Amino acid sequence: MAGNWKMYKTPQETATFFERFTPLAQGWEKCDIAFFPPAIDIPEAVAATRGTNIGIGGQNIYWSKEGAFTGEISADMLVAAGATWVLIGHSERRHVVASETDADVLKKTQAALSAGLKPIVCVGEKLDEHKAGKTNEVLVKQFAAGVAGLTEEQFKEVVIAYEPVWAIGTGQTATPEIAAGAHRLIRQEAEKRFGSDAAQQLRILYGGSVKPDNIQGLMKEDQLDGTLVGGASLDPDSFIKIVHGA
Numbered sequence: 001m002a003g004n005w006k007m008y009k010t011p012q013e014t015a016t017f018f019e020r021f022t023p024l025a026q027g028w029e030k031c032d033i034a035f036f037p038p039a040i041d042i043p044e045a046v047a048a049t050r051g052t053n054i055g056i057g058g059q060n061i062y063w064s065k066e067g068a069f070t071g072e073i074s075a076d077m078l079v080a081a082g083a084t085w086v087l088i089g090h091s092e093r094r095h096v097v098a099s100e101t102d103a104d105v106l107k108k109t110q111a112a113l114s115a116g117l118k119p120i121v122c123v124g125e126k127l128d129e130h131k132a133g134k135t136n137e138v139l140v141k142q143f144a145a146g147v148a149g150l151t152e153e154q155f156k157e158v159v160i161a162y163e164p165v166w167a168i169g170t171g172q173t174a175t176p177e178i179a180a181g182a183h184r185l186i187r188q189e190a191e192k193r194f195g196s197d198a199a200q201q202l203r204i205l206y207g208g209s210v211k212p213d214n215i216q217g218l219m220k221e222d223q224l225d226g227t228l229v230g231g232a233s234l235d236p237d238s239f240i241k242i243v244h245g246a
Contacts (some may be wrong), residue, residue, distance in 0.1 A: 001226050001243045002120060002161075002205060003233025004059065004087060005037045014041040016046035021236035025054060029224060033243060035233065039073055045222055046082030057085025057117070060093055060218045063107040075115035077178030086117045089146060091124055091165045102145030104239045109147070111152050120159045120205065120228065121147055123186070127166035135164075136185055143189045153196050159203045161228040162200065169230060179206045183223035212241035219246045 009017065014037055025033060034055035037045050045056045060073035078086060089105035090220045101198045105121060112119040123146070125138040139162075150158065162182045164174050176196070191199035206218055207228030218224055228246065 001031050001237075001246055002034045002057075002085075002228045003239055004090070004228060004230050005041075005209075005234060006059070006092070006230060007038060008234055009041055013045040014047055016045045017234075017236055018045065018054075018153045021240065022049065022052055022054065024236060024240040028243065029053060029245065031163050031246060033129075036085065036087050038079075038095045039080065042078070042081045042083055056082065057087065057120075058083050059087050059090065060087055061088075061108055061112060061117075062102075063111040065111075073142060075117055078117060079115050084118060086112045087122065087161075088112060088119045089122045089142075091122060091163055091168060094122075095126065095165065095218050102142055105142075105146035105150045105225065107220050109150065109158065110154070112159055113150075113183050118159065121209070122163050122228070124149075124163040124182075124207075130164060130166050135182060139182060139185055139226050140189060143186060143193075148189075148193045152194055152198065155190075155198055156201070159205060161188075161205040161207050162229060163188060163207035169209065171209055173209045173211075173214055173218075174206070176217050176224075179208075179218060180221035180223040183221075187223065207246060210242060211220065212245060213239055215242045215245035 036057045036059050046095055056231045057215050058078040061075045062069050063076050088108045109119050123142040125135045130139050154208045168173050187199045188201050203225040205226040205228045206224050210227045
């Protein structure tokens with residue numbers, strides 16, 4: 001169960017969040033919990049969750065170890081800050097702030113794995129693609145160009161998040177059946193490239209307006225292995241309800 005904070009919270013607000021959330025999650029071992037705060041908040045988040053079962057990750061990395069790349073952060077920098085996870089290819093990186101390509105996603109995923117980070121690789125279709133019935137086509141293309149280039153050993157460390165762009169922050173949620181269908185397709189593509197065992201072990205998260213009141217319906221689908229939560233992860237009480245509901 002992952003929470004993407006996007007561009008919200010200062011370091012002080014991060015500390016306050018975990019003062020409230022950490023006791024709520026204490027002893028909870030039924031699932032992995034990870035948060036993805038803004039980069040400036042990572043040291044505070046790592047310090048606040050030390051000794052717990054809560055992981056902290058970055059929202060993005062660049063694939064080079066260092067260089068003249070103003071505004072970017074390397075995988076090694078995230079590791080040095082205490083992060084263990086990283087988001088790769090979030091739809092807002094692909095379509096809003098950076099125009100990231102599938103080739104970029106592959107290079108970033110490889111860089112994350114080389115540094116020892118656990119990547120959550122995001123895939124998903126836009127509204128016009130969804131309406132045109134191109135969901136499967138988009139997902140196959142994104143998997144082929146952004147994930148299939150990994151080695152079998154690398155793929156074992158990857159988590160995939162299906163996030164239909166039309167359902168992110170819009171209040172619209174893919175029905176459990178739509179989500180399960182997309183997850184099933186992704187797992188089939190994984191099986192074609194990496195084999196049956198790897199496909200079955202692959203964790204696929206759903207992201208798109210996940211809330212406490214829809215989590216149980218989503219997680220009843222056996223294809224869904226967790227969720228990538230946006231706005232509802234900013235409030236400790238809301239997110240713990242999602243964790244427990246799953």
